[in-house]
Amino acid sequence: MRTASRRLARTALLAIAVTVLLGAPARADGEAKLLAPSGTLRVGIYPGSPTSMVTDAAGKPHGLAYDLGGELAKRLGVGIDYVRFQRVADIVTAIHDGQVDFTVTNATPARANDVSFSQPVLAIELGYLVPVNSPIGKIEDIDKLGVKIGVTKGSTSERTLPAKFKNATIVPAESVKVAVGMFSRGEIDLYATNKPTLFEMSDQMPGSRILDGNWGAEHMAIAIPKGREDALPLLNRFVAEEQSSGALDTIQQQAGLRGAAKTH
Known part of the structure; x- marks a missing residue:
């Protein structure tokens, strides 16, 4: 009986140790599965706007959605698939329908009915x-x-x-x-x-x-499908780190993004 008890105790301690050692990776893996359930982060982009995707003189793509999507995929340890659309409204619909996992767009109340948003990335x-x-x-x-x-x-x-x-x-x-x-x-x-x-x-x-002046501002934020709100703390940390590290400034410069201001 004592031998059996010792075995049970050792098994319990081993289980606790494994849980402690693997807890953080398990959480990270869980976040990756939540944000990119297919194993690939599907990033919605449309051409012609540096807030989404533009092409430089060498033919290389840049843009807020394009580059932030790439950075997030690296952080999650997943592949990336850029899905092209003609306009942002089509991307929002695709996210709502679960066909796209990520984009960056204006976080309006109307769009918040269809997708979930991170904290603001830029004000434009x-x-x-x-x-x-x-x-x-x-x-x-x-x-x-x-x-x-x-x-x-x-x-x-x-x-x-x-x-x-x-x-x-x-x-x-x-x-x-x-x-x-x-x-x-x-x-x-x-x-x-x-x-x-x-x-x-x-x-x-x-x-x-x-023309001089403006008729308002857009608050650009990361958009993800409804039902994945458990991933928002990770996305908000990601946004804050991209802002504070200077990575966001680099993305703007590479995309030629003019007329934007940092949010805090």
Whole structure:
């Protein structure tokens, strides 16, 4: 009986030791399974905005969602799969449907009904871009009959701006890339979205300019599917470390992200 008792005691002590030794990795493994249940972190991106994904002169992709997704996948020890969409609204839908695990986007109350958000990563001004020789010189010139304001279909701009303008017309564009062509065809007179995207557009439109002032701000945050809220403490620590280490500054510089401010 004593021998059996000793064996039981040794077994119990061994189990405790194993639990202590493996507890932290088990928790990390659990977080990886929660955030990337397939074993690969599926990161939703769309081209044309440094808050998501842009390509530099050498053809290398950069961007807030692109690079933060890559950093998080490394931390979790999982693979990464970049899933491309035409616009951010499609990514939010894909996250809601469980087809994408991660993106960075404007944390609006409407989107919070569909996805869960980390703490803010960056605050970004919202503004307006006008083409060369535009008669619109300031924000006060916009709300006139016949003025056509371009917005990205399904965006915060499309939902928000109709209440701001009683005379101008809101014209949805399928994507930022499409919107640049709409200017040349006279289909829109200006474009409204976050300033980093407007700067990207202005680089493709000689003589264009971003109007002084803003019509609000976006608070960019990591978005994940509902039901994975247990991972939010990890994501919030990840965001804080990327901000404090200077890694976030590097990501912004590489993506050419202009018009943003750190959040604290």
